[in-house]
Amino acid sequence: MESTADPWLSAITVPGKLAVRKIHGRNGPFNVGNLVTPIGKFAVKDATLEQYPEGKYDGEFVISYIDAKAYPSGSGIRIEVRAMLDSMTLSGIDKLSRAEARAFSNQEVDPLDEELGTQPATPAATPLPEPVPIQASKDPLIDTTPFGVDTPSAAVAASGGPDSDDAALFGLLWPLSESVKLDSTIDRRTLRAQIARLGELGYALDFKSQQWSQQPDQQAA
Incomplete structure (x- = not known):
């Protein structure tokens, strides 16, 4: 409204x-x-x-x-x-x-x-579909990366390497340093996924600096 x-x-x-x-x-x-x-x-x-x-x-x-x-x-x-x-x-x-x-x-x-632009869900509502993974062309002469998406992340995602999912999720922030500051202006669904993944990787938010830092026990692992 x-x-x-x-x-x-x-x-x-x-x-x-x-x-x-x-x-x-x-x-x-x-x-x-x-x-x-x-x-x-x-x-x-x-x-x-x-x-x-x-x-x-x-x-x-x-x-x-x-x-x-x-x-x-x-x-x-x-x-x-x-x-x-x-x-x-x-x-x-x-x-x-x-x-x-x-x-x-x-x-x-x-x-x-x-x-x-969706209405609040009822209990029987169907969950929103997961975003479709970005697929980059394997031909170096053809760029199929959508506008606004970082090409390195898309390329790594297409390679199927062990870090491909995280690289695609974090974009230019990947590889992650010991301290990470997220960009809250990106789309909210991606931001939530980044936050959840940082928690899985052993990062915690310092609310004063507004940065995520890797915890000492995780650094030694």
């Missing part, structure tokens, strides 16, 4: 507390946030939240855009005021209280569904 309020067009920096809640939906787990600041309380659905563990964060937040969003919820319409973040500097984390956890709707819409 169309927004019901005029957005703010100039960024402002405010102190605040960001409560991040993990929701389990048909596309898998996703994160949503509630930001409480001196100028008001806002919902946050930015992709960068996908990286953070559930909890309440203190910090300063650069709000680039504020708007109202209306969408179907149950048998009615829900309206929330959203803040889009240009950046944030976090200084501490605590567990969510019961009241803070209950402040989130039981019918939170997965931002991925919003971006794809």
